[in-house]
Amino acid sequence: MTAARPEVLFVCVHNAGRSQMAAGLLQSKAGERVTVISAGSEPADQLNPAVVEAMEEVGIDISAEQPKKLEDGMVRESDVVITMGCGDACPIYPGKRYEDWELEDPAGKDLATVRGIRDQISERVRGLLAEVAPDQSDSAAS
DSSP states (O other), X not given: OOOOOOEEEEEESSSSSHHHHHHHHHHHHHGGGSEEEEXXXXXXXXXXXHHHHHHHHTTXXXXXXXXXXOOHHHHHHOSEEEEESOGGGSOOOTTOEEEEOOOOOOTTOOHHHHHHXXXXXXXXXXXXXXXXXXXXXXXXXX
């Protein structure tokens, strides 16, 4: 039996840093097991260049991504909504799983700081993926 593919939405204010890193990391780790979306309550004009560089260092190219405006339908259709400092901008629907990840905003930070934020997000993404879409080949081998 195959379960429906879970949809995860990452939300931050500008959709130019944290949520884009989280989306790129989850997509890279999950492949086709999860649908990944990111958005911002007040989207920036472009991605943070230090974020793009930090992600390239781990082999993930997010340079073609554009900040997107958070839409009500994105939340409604998602199974899991991860917020990152967007306050009350994210609509709440009963039955959805919500988590708020308190992470430093990479805006205006140097590359070393952005790397640290990326690594924190990577650890959280690893845990989230194990919960929402565990690798069936891992459990079959046990």
